[in-house]
Amino acid sequence: MDRHLRENMVIILHINYTQVRAFVRNIFVSAIAAFVLLLNTSFINLRSDKITFTGYFGTQQLMSGKNYYSASRGDSISVDMLRFYVSKVEILQNGHVWGQADYKLIDVFDTASNFLGVDYYGLGPMTELRFYLGIDSTTNMAGVGKNDLDPTKGMYWTWQSGYINLKLEGASKLCKSNRGKYQYHIGGYSYPANALRTVVLKVDRYTGEFNVAVDVEQFFANVDMKETTHVMSPSLKSQGLADQAVKMFSLK
């Protein structure tokens, strides 16, 4: 046989061999993919976990305008408004994020807007719920927002740019102000007045639903309500109140 022809044949054989190998590998990979897909459809469903926020004063459920006696403060306190943004809401399993929701304005006194859903594919049980209390600086710098971020929602300062992360308003005889009113509008997105806080809640018993208690008594416990009655701008005071606000949240 001609030497050149023999070399050519070797090359052809070689190509055929690699093609066969690729073919077998493809079948193998497809089989694994089909198996995984089968697993997905049968075990790993799209879940939509509902996160509901409920107001409390200690052990009692919080009602708008009702007076609650605080033993630690020695007087009663009422709440007319408790609204706040939660953003970058994440559901985690052992440190790995499975589900995420962008943002939601929560009003604990309005059953139509005291919850949000987080969609994800995954297997339970989830071990952690994590969210920002407020709106991050990127969103604050990005101009006008829509839906829950529309400034008509009453959670945006007009005289100075920035979202109000949390509004807590009501009255108490503890306050030195007119008719004992207090108004805490907590916000501020940039140094040195950044009031954005992260809330991390560990899940003990995963049920596919997260019932978050927002206990205002925890907030009032360390606030000088006599002197601090109106906080309505980004400031050191606002940051102190943001630190207190984080303590309100726990999983029921």
Place this chain on the structure above:
Amino acid sequence: MKRRFFVIGFLCVLLFAFRSADMFIDLPECFGKPVYDFKKSPLTYQRVELGRKLFYDPILSKNNQISCASCHSSYNAFAHIDHDLSHGIYDSIGKRNAPALMNLAWQSSFMWDGAVNHIEVQALAPISNPIEMDESLVNIVAKLQRAQPYPRLFFEAFGDSVITGERVLLSLAQFQLTLISCNSKYDSVMAGTSAFTAQEEIGYNLFRQNCASCHKEPLMSNYEFRNNGLKVDTTLNDYGRVVMTANPKDSLLFKVPTLRNIEYTYPYMHDGRFKTLNQVMNHYTSGIVMYPTLSPELKKPIVLSANDKIDLISFLLTLSDKSFVFNRNFAYPSPNNSSSAPKE
């Protein structure tokens, strides 16, 4: 086969082109890359025209008497002529001089003290201020829903007639972003299509020596905050940016305004204390008060002879842009909007 795909693709593109009634507007690229992200919300003819109508409509104020244009007149480069301090609703007098509006896409903060961080939310400040328009965005949305032809205009601009605060603010911003001034004599000299007179040339050199570090070319401002040595007006006690930042270093700092169209935007300074450019010249040569936060550029005295001042002013007048102040697309909208159709 390939041809068939091509035809189908072409038909899809055609369909899309007809479906979207939006006419997109391209802005002149006068000053390089803008701060505003036009990719995120591209300007459309319908939104700009809606914003223009809103800008001139007193419906934005509580008593339906004050519009944006009440204090920002197109014929004065959108400043408030003859008013040192701007007056708003119920004849209230404000604390500051209404700034001229132009080239806003290149600004990263708004208001004399930088209180506003984005043009889309800027309008909230004058709308809500009790001595300017004293109105809430919630009320404006409610009023616009009942006011013809707004539901139709919102439909044309946004694809449905739902009026939201976001859409009101976005439209106002889109109109104001079109307010671009870069067609002055100065611009044509820089482009090489015209030449300064001998006097303007001397004035330009004086400007570059004494003014250009803050009034940076070509926008004629660095849009930073500076204390330019104005004596505190004790009837106003306006300390500027420090109110926003609570940083003592920001005491008496105000935004450096652009010098473009300065001929039309008198009176001058954040409180409108100077009626003429001559008074401005005299302030910089002999009126500077040495406050601790005084801008470092002003610590060394600026020396200008009487002739220098005249020459400098002659240069400043080359910054006037008649095509801007008399642009019919920026003026009060005609009822049928026909005069302002975009030119293709």
